[in-house]
Amino acid sequence: MSSIDPETLRQIEELSHDDRPLLVLDVDDVLLEFIRPFPRYLSEQGYRLDMGSFRLTGNVFHLETGVAAEQRQVSELLGNFFDSQALWQTLTEGAADALDTISRDAEIVLLTAMPHRHRDVRRKHLDELGLPYPLLTTEMAKGPAILRLRGESERPVAFVDDMPHNLVSARQFVPDAHLFHLMADNSLRALLPPVTDDILVVEDWPEAGGRIADALGL
Structure with a gap:
């Protein structure tokens, strides 16, 4: 059973309480272009x-x-x-507009798997791109962090990532989470085994935005 990254826990505890539906997002190749x-x-x-x-x-x-x-x-x-x-890193097409709509009725938190030392640089870059949503870094599995973010309520949770093992981790710790597999470069899907049936594959943000809103009951 994975435990939560202590530094990630500290970052979560700095967040304001929010009981709205929760959307947790990966950053690289979900919000920011990486592989291009x-x-x-x-x-x-x-x-x-x-x-x-x-x-x-x-x-x-x-x-x-x-x-x-x-x-x-x-x-x-x-x-x-x-x-x-x-x-180098620019916004994935359609991401900003989709998140702007979702953020009116849901809490959005960015959860990126990267060394904590890069957090300040990424925070500044996201702010410059107009993405003010809270940013968490983790050097361990994402599932425990998502569970902690949800809190004690049974509020709906959606999680978007390009890496299948992160989605599996979320399912392990938050079994009722709505999981979305989104890749900025869909040609790379050919290098991955198919995701399981409980993970919804979305091709881009224009598609993902509506599906996430439906999953969260917005």
């Missing part, structure tokens, strides 16, 4: 990305030598990318 700008960033650093599978380690190669970057190098490249994310 990341190769351009890698090229500037002397690397290339070949998506032979849905993972970064093993798929990042040095441009001159052709050697695959080791985990440590990939982590360093990813960390530097997040440090400069404002130069």
Whole structure:
């Protein structure tokens, strides 16, 4: 049984109480483009990305030598990318309008799986993009954080992520959550096994917005 990331718990406890329906959202490749700008960033650093599978380690190669970057190098490249994310990451089409509508009747919280040290940079970038919703970072499974966010009420919960294992984690801890699989680049679905029937696949934010609102009873 996974436990909640202590720093994530601290961040949750800073939030104001809200008993409205809850929408929890991943950030990378859900709200912000990641897999499209990341190769351009890698090229500037002397690397290339070949998506032979849905993972970064093993798929990042040095441009001159052709050697695959080791985990440590990939982590360093990813960390530097997040440090400069404002130069690279733009909004996923339709996300801002959909969230603006949903936020009138629901609590929206952003839950991103990234080292906590990048939180301030991401917070500033989201504010500049007009996304003022609370931001939580976690270095552990997302399910316990979503359970804690829901609180003691039985309010409806929806969760959107591009990574199936995060959706599975949410289902484990919040069995009645409405789960949505959304990817900024739908071509990458071919690299993933099909999601289970209890997860709704949405192609884009114009579709997701209405379905999330229906699921939350808005």
